[in-house]
Amino acid sequence: MIPVCWKRWRLMKTSRPKFKVEAVEFSYSYGDVTALKKVNLGVKKNSLITIMGPTGSGKTTFLRALNRLNDLVGQTSHSGKLLLDGKDVYDRGTDVADLRRKVGMVFAVPTPLPMSVFENVAYGPRKKRVTSKGAIVELVEKALQAAALWDEVKDRLDMPAQRLSGGQKQRLALARTLAVEPEVILLDEPTSGLDPVSTLKIEELMKRLAGSYTIVFVTHNPQQAARLEGEVAFLYMGEMVEFGLARELFTRPRDRRTEDYITGKVG
Numbered sequence: 001m002i003p004v005c006w007k008r009w010r011l012m013k014t015s016r017p018k019f020k021v022e023a024v025e026f027s028y029s030y031g032d033v034t035a036l037k038k039v040n041l042g043v044k045k046n047s048l049i050t051i052m053g054p055t056g057s058g059k060t061t062f063l064r065a066l067n068r069l070n071d072l073v074g075q076t077s078h079s080g081k082l083l084l085d086g087k088d089v090y091d092r093g094t095d096v097a098d099l100r101r102k103v104g105m106v107f108a109v110p111t112p113l114p115m116s117v118f119e120n121v122a123y124g125p126r127k128k129r130v131t132s133k134g135a136i137v138e139l140v141e142k143a144l145q146a147a148a149l150w151d152e153v154k155d156r157l158d159m160p161a162q163r164l165s166g167g168q169k170q171r172l173a174l175a176r177t178l179a180v181e182p183e184v185i186l187l188d189e190p191t192s193g194l195d196p197v198s199t200l201k202i203e204e205l206m207k208r209l210a211g212s213y214t215i216v217f218v219t220h221n222p223q224q225a226a227r228l229e230g231e232v233a234f235l236y237m238g239e240m241v242e243f244g245l246a247r248e249l250f251t252r253p254r255d256r257r258t259e260d261y262i263t264g265k266v267g
């Protein structure tokens with residue numbers, strides 16, 4: 001049964017704007033290394049897209065370009081457009097801190113802060129200057145509910161987060177992202193260190209959250225992309241080779257490289 005809080009959370013979310021993500025002829029280079037070549041892609045609001053591809057294909061580069069985390073790397077260049085609800089994230093006027101709040105990111109290895117479960121989730125709202133204790137308690141509970149972790153931690157919110165299992169730590173990372181109320185969630189191979197049961201939990205959660213957020217999920221595993229359903233983009237050597245609904249791309253790939261990848265001949 002879906003908890004009452006979860007329903008409230010969804011109601012709250014549906015009244016907020018949701019972002020559409022588009023790449024138009026987008027290229028990205030680190031010095032002389034071209035990591036992405038003229039990528040074209042459109043992600044509908046409130047939907048889940050999986051980006052799959054072998055190592056070095058540019059998946060992380062694409063995610064980090066979307067919330068401009070790559071700005072921190074020296075000597076990079078890009079061309080084309082990367083649009084978030086029609087606005088280029090590389091426009092001069094972009095407030096990068098605000099962009100990173102709207103576009104949250106979950107990494108492959110969860111690294112909770114050395115503090116309690118509660119404080120880990122409260123950290124983001126506090127930084128956003130939410131000061132009311134009641135508001136923080138409510139945000140923490142909602143985020144933990146939405147990340148499907150609440151039932152497992154509600155009686156031990158003061159426990160150090162380091163004591164959670166790997167799968168729980170990853171859901172805590174998601175709760176921390178959700179607590180600052182992003183519009184888009186980027187996930188870079190979030191299940192690569194998890195067992196099959198925790199992996200399925202995260203996948204189910206993503207499908208559920210896709211009704212309320214725009215989710216971009218990176219994986220190197222085509223089976224995972226198929227399980228996530230929704231739309232799939234195949235990146236190969238920086239090129240967006242194919243993009244479409246999972247059930248079509250996996251049954252009738254249009255490009256030979258996609259076929260080789262999903263049948264395990266490459267990657």
Ligand SMILES: Nc1ncnc2c1ncn2[C@@H]1O[C@H](COP(=O)(O)OP(=O)(O)OP(=O)(O)O)[C@@H](O)[C@H]1O
Nearest residue numbers: 030033035054055056057058059060061062073220
């Ligand atoms: N900071 C960097 N400086 C220089 N080159 C980089 C940097 N980060 C990535 N690259 C290069 O860009 C290309 C794409 O890398 P990226 O990390 O985006 O691939 P990926 O698809 O995420 O791979 P993986 O599955 O191994 O995580 C690679 O050739 C990589 O060597």
Ligand SMILES: [Mg+2]
Nearest residue numbers: 059060061188
């Ligand atoms: Mg990567």
